[in-house]
Amino acid sequence: MGCGQSKEGGAPATCESKANVDEQTYMFLCKVKLLKRLPKDELPALAKQATEVEFKPGQSIITQGEDGHDFFMIKKGTADVEINGKKVASLKAGDYFGENALLRNEPRNATIKANSQVITLKITRQSFMSLGLQDKLEFAKRGAVGGGAAVQAEVKPPCAKSDGDIALIKKALQSNANLNTIANLDEGRMKAMCDVMWKEEVPQGTALIKQNDLQADYFYVVQSGSFAVSKAEDTKEGQSAEDAATAQLGTVEAGGSFGELALLYFAPRAATITATEKSVVFVTARHQFKEILLKANEEETKQNLNYVGRCEVFEAALKDSEKKELAMAMLEMTFSKDETIFEQGEVGTQFFLLIEGSVNVIKDGKEVASLKATADKAPYFGEKALENKEPRAATVKVTSNTARTLFVDQDTFEAVLGSLTELVKRGKDGTTVVSKVPRKTAADTKRFGVIKFKDLKKLGLLGCGGFGAVELVEETKNGNMYALKQLSKGFVVKSGMQQSVMSEKNVQLMCDSPFVVKLYENYNSPEHLYLLLELALGGELYATYNKRNMWGNEPCAKFYVAGTVFAFEHLHSKKIVFRDLKPENLLLTDQGRVKLTDMGLAKVIFGKTYTTCGTPDYFAPELIASKGHGFAVDWWTLGVLTFELMSGHPPFESATPMQIYAKVQKGINTVTFPKKLKGDVEVMVKGLCHANPTERLPMKKGGIQNVKNQKWFSGFSWSDMESLSMKVPYAPTVKSKKDMKNFSANKEDMPPQVPYKDPKTGWDKDFATSD
Structure with a gap:
């Protein structure tokens, strides 16, 4: 792009190139979330690449739907964020937009329009790539939600309600668009919610909900008074257009409601909600709401029982x-x-x-x-x-x-x-006990109980997740290398994740596949639990794709999707549902083979299970609606993965979880497929992301073979893939068995280390396979 011409927004009034790094440009770059994940000594060189571009009032800086190539920071003036022609936010000096365009081609998800004279600093992807910065970025994982909160929130007895109260609650439920996205609120369900609600008085100035609070279990309907919604953002720091569009600041008056995400799953609160005057609210808890939804599912079980009984x-x-x-x-x-x-x-x-x-x-x-x-x-x-x-x-x-x-x-x-x-x-009247056939653990049981914790030497941090950190360790006796996942027992208990952690351990014990990361030992210390895992030094697929700009690479996508198919085939044969597929949970070995990792949300099931959990971008519709789910959710996520690997973004991507869920409920047929996803791959994605779980490709007669037979995989040798003889499409550089350069981890991302107070329930007594 030459000086005086903006590729995405028409001709700007002026353009001036900065030869030297000034302090303001450097400080702007230091505030950008994406760029905070670069080493700070790289920012001066990037700041030199920034050019100053001016836009007139009413001029579009970027346009929704167009491919993005440039990143902008507002130096002076204000601009509007418009989605589908509707203004959703305003931007000011210090704010920025288009950071994803530094990494990959993807359509702009909003239009940014100057509403005054606007001076921006612009950095092109070409400049970013020419400095090799994509290799130096630390890519944050998309976090999973749910799966915990084993401890039920406190509930109070329901209060008496007048006809006016009942009418107010029902109207509030009907008018809450987010709530209606996650549940079909018919008359019976609204009455059931109304019946269990209790009343609480909230003094003026009380923060009923606090941003980032882990105690996020309640949904509220305002009977009287008013609440202010706020986010603890430092306005001096600057924000992205996405942050501005999702701030959702405002007030909730009588007849309004808030906290609906807490009804779906366990996740920290997204904002602070404070009473601006003396107020009264009606309250219900997540597990009460889930019980109401489950009653509808009981009808299905009763019908099935009727069939079995006859x-x-x-x-x-x-x-x-x-x-x-x-x-x-x-x-x-x-x-x-x-x-x-x-x-x-x-x-x-x-x-x-x-x-x-x-x-x-x-x-x-x-x-x-x-x-x-x-x-x-x-x-x-x-x-x-x-x-x-x-x-x-x-x-x-x-x-x-x-x-x-x-x-x-x-x-x-x-x-x-x-x-x-x-x-x-x-016989049905007999008293003899018929033993159930136990689930088999991994075939190679000899690998458990032989590696001692005292023989492990920590060499460095490989990565951090929501609940655990993973370190490279060496067994000092023989020089064997492993990945050691550490979990804070205090944080596990605080988050109600005890059952989930034990399930992760038990599921890993059952797995024995070249397409799934192996477990070698478990350890239990006074403060931590540890899983000793197979090492894959080629890096995490998500970071690899971003650093190498591999989005849309068809041979790579086929290879990694096929590897995931074999991983799911193995898990499902053992009645394990995975529930958290995403590129972040696929690792590459030093040879470039792909392995599924992180069994934190995996579970052995027979029939359906009802915990809402996973990564929002990958949620299937039955997860959102709490209808109960089975192995079909994994095949939905495989469709989403295929779409993301081929396009650079998931099909239902939005700024907030609720916006994602609204798109999911509208269905895959409403999604615009980019050029690289046309034809056979589109057919496969739609076959995997069918709204009806029983209609997804592997859930029909033929099973997994229905995926292998897809035209998109025409000419692909599944036997070579399974035998590990297929040539890898990308070979990572791994110089030694201690080379951690394909991983980038920041200690700031470490999950909370909460002091452990033993609840004396013995929840962790069977965790260790070795000492």
Whole structure:
């Protein structure tokens, strides 16, 4: 771009290049969040690249939808932030916008328009790249939410409410757009919320919610009074356009409501909300709201139980409690007309109940029966698969336009209830205990209990997450290298993450795949828990993509997506749902192989689970709506990952979680696919991100093979990928087994180290595999 011409906003009035670094430019750069992650001694050279560009009142500096190449900081004047033609924020001197354009091509998500004479400092991506700064950035991870808060918040008895109170609460619930994004608030649910609410008086000046508070468990409806919403931002420091657009400052008056994100999951409060006068609020807690949503899901379980209860194969064998367990463990699978549910002669692994539609049973090429689901009858087939994996005796083919089935496989059945053969022997009135088949741990059990904590030497920090820090360690006896993840027990307890941490350990013990980071030992000290993990020195995929500008690289995307498919195949075979896929949780080995890491939100499930957790950019619609979720959420996240690797940003990206969730609920078909995502890859992404979990590619007949058969993977050798013989598309530079240069960690990102006070519950007693 030449002097006197702005590529994105038309011709500016003047343009002046700064030859020397002045103090103001340097100070501006020091305030930018992205640039704070650069070594400070790199900023003077970058400041020399800044050019001064002036814009007239009413002139667009950048335009929504256009590809971005330049980063701007406002030196003088004010500008408006517009999204879809609507003003959402104002910017002033010291504020900045377009920082992502320094790293990658992606459409501008807002228009910035000068509303006075504006003087900006501009840095181009070309200048940024020419200084090699993308290699020196430390990239912050997108944090996961939820998964904790094991300790229920205190609730008070509901208060009496007048007809006027009830009308006010219902109107407040109906008018809260964010709340209606996360829940279908019908009359019954609104009444249930109203019924459990209690009343609290709030004196003037009281901060009912404090920004960053971890005690974020309540939702409020204002009966009387007024509240001010504020954020603890230092206005002298400057803010990004995104920060300005999401500040949401203002007031909440009588009939308004706030705190709805707390109903969805555990996360620190985003703002401070203070009573500006004596006020009264109605209150409800997260777990009360979740219980209301769960009651709707109970109807689905009751219906499934009704089907199971009428199935003769279980009538004589299962007690009522066991029938309910089975009903909760069964999953839904849908089929289309003329589709074969299973073929005669194939090895059977699943039992089916037909709950909608009709099928023909064909033996040796001849139709021998026709089955149809009715309100009173759910025909079943494939029951022998629950006792032994013998060949199917017949073919079952769909004759209706669609057919809905409930199914369970032998592994799930035996893990939940035990052997069907033994259950039949016992009978529903028997007293003999039928043992459940335990889940297998990792095949290589010899690797546990042999590496002592005292033999580990810490060499440096590899990375930091929301709850743990990871360090490079050496086993001094033999020079073997590992990654040691450290968790503050005090912070775990404070955040209610005890159950989640134990689940992470148990899940890791079960995993044994070349596409999943291995666990070697666990340790337990007075203040910390430790996981000794397989080392992958090639770096984190998210940082690698940003530093190498690999977004849109198709061979790389196919390689990493395929590796994730194999990781999920392994996890799902062990009934583990992962729930937190993102480039940050994919690591590269020194040879460039890809491995899934961080089992913090992973969980063994049979049927559905109901904890809302994950990374907001990757949330599936059933997570947002608290409808219960299963393995289908992982396939949704694979679609989001594919989109992000090919475009540089996730498909539902927005400034706030609630804005993301609103887009997710509108569906993948409302997303604009960039050029690199047209054609076969778009078909695959939409097949993975189907709104209906049962319609996602691997959840249909054919399973994971449906992904492997996608046209986008045409010519891709899945066997070479699985055997680790495929040539890697990108080989990271790793000079030695102690080379940490592919990682950049900042001690400022260390999670809180909270002093541990033992609650004497013994929650951590089984954590260690070695001392």
